[in-house]
Amino acid sequence: MSAEGPAAILDVNDLHRSYGRGANRFDALKGVSLRVDHGESVAIVGKSGSGKSTLMHLLALLDQPDDGSLRVGGVDAATLSSRQLSRLRNETFGFVFQQFFLNPNASVLENVILPLKIAGVGRRERRVRGMAVLDQLEMADKAKSKAVSLSGGQKQRAVIARALVNKPKLIFADEPTGNLDTVTGCLVEDILFQLNREGGITLVVVTHDAELAARCDRQIYISDGREVIPELIGAFA
């Protein structure tokens, strides 16, 4: 499968994941295979309950599949220790969430440098790198403001800054514009795609927004835990 070129950043094969047991058993994923190459932007599209969030959690190594294999940069995730997994998440992945998950009472800078703090980066360097990434997102003037005082768009930019601060190879964005109005949403999308084009950061976007999905290089449609051809369901014309 990975015969051509360097190893894909994500290469998954026949992923299964189910929750519950017996009569309550719910199969969220019923065998999904996909491959994401370095520098690509990929949209995982599906309605709520389709299994797209489950897929993203598996891809982001936040959850383990019941069956199937998952290789990150050519390394089988199942062979990694929990320490290595934590490190991989910290250094390789960045996360952008619909609900932001900012600590409301901490300053923007404090929120942004959290991954560096977890990585054990020194105080001075944290500050320099945090300010650099806030500068990049034109948020430097808000560094000392409390996260709770920001507007929605500013919050999402702070979240993107947090995802970027540890120089990730891949950013997972879960409905990044879901809580934003159209204009702000567009601005946030622009930032993400600019990072993808100019920074070479691989982008995996989970969304049910067809417009956002269309801006990605490639779309993967998920329905009822399986990848589907969009024309067959006709929902994403």
Next chain:
Amino acid sequence: MKITDMLTTAVGNTLRSKTRTTLTVLAVFIGAFTLTITSAIGTGVSDYIDNQIGAFGAKDVLTITKASEQTAQQEGPAEYDPDAGIVGADLTQFETEPLTEVDLDAIRRVDGILDVSAVRGVNPRYIEYDHTGKYELDVNATAHLTTPDLASGAQLDNAGADPQILLVTSYVDALGFPDADGAVGATVRIGIADYTGAMHEVVATVAGVQNETILASGAALSEALIDRLHAAQSVGQPSATAEQSVAAIAHFDPQATEAQIDAMQAALSDAGFEAATVSDQIGVIQTVVDGIIAVLNSFAVIALIAAGFGIVNTLLMSVQERTREIGLMKAMGMRGGSIYALFSTEAVFIGFLGSVLGAAAAVGVGSAANGLIVDRFLTDLEGLQVLRFEFVPVASILLTVMLIAFLAGTLPARRAARQNPIDALRYE
């Protein structure tokens, strides 16, 4: 995560919900405060007793009595034994039998005993100085067991021929001396009645004035003075009445080791005597004090355990509130162990705050109360510091409280560490 970051983050998190933290810290505070106070009382009283023994208790003296016969405890009267010593009228209050010359010889033969003498009881009636009035004189019959704590003057010269007396401080004013120093060297008259009831007066020099202590509550008399008083007291004594005494004082080498003293006591015990050193006798008081302190301490520990549950509760709420934050940190690569350490640190910090504030308050309040207690209520016991704060016990209280806090933190910390990042992030 670096340790310094861990600490600052934990402290920051603790201070985030101020009311809750304050209340929990208050609970710990109460426990730590109580424990510090009770242990300070324990240290103070024990130290006082230790000091009394260490500084003033004679280290080379055994008090020897005849071992009380088992028959005394039996039901019904003991069988008459014509060979047993006869207890004189004055001595019937004692349960033990009087010591005879034979007994004293037996004691003398025990290895390590340098000399032994029967305790002679003298009962002076009054003391008077310069005809300013007669006062009843309390004599400390066991003065030879201690080296008195002097307020003024010098110790008794027991070898000298000059009859000397060591007054206690309360006699200084009564006898009409300007102060303790003024009493030293003065000549006092001691009245004592003989067998026929006739009063004799014996003259003595005040060698010094001693502070009142738990070991010495009466005047100490020199050997020469006792000789004279005894002679006066024995006037008219029927010659048939044998010299009777229930207790003897034996001296041994002051350099004797614990083992040697134990061996002497065992040998005396085999010979049918009971022998106690000064510290043995004081040890009884110490045991009682220790018991009281242990009870007080256990109350404080119960308060601390209750405070521990307060910490559990506080942190469980905190874990609940910060579920998403924990999930986020885990998603960003924070390991379960670090999360555990973070919450444990928060628990320990709460314990630290409570115990440091509690101990500091206890030291403050205790020091103030100390002055008050000693000045107002226990003026007689000079040198007593009721509450004594020492570094080691206070430090060990701080560590104990933090340990309790850490243990209290384990349950919430485990819960936080086991948080699944996905569930946590989904949590609304």
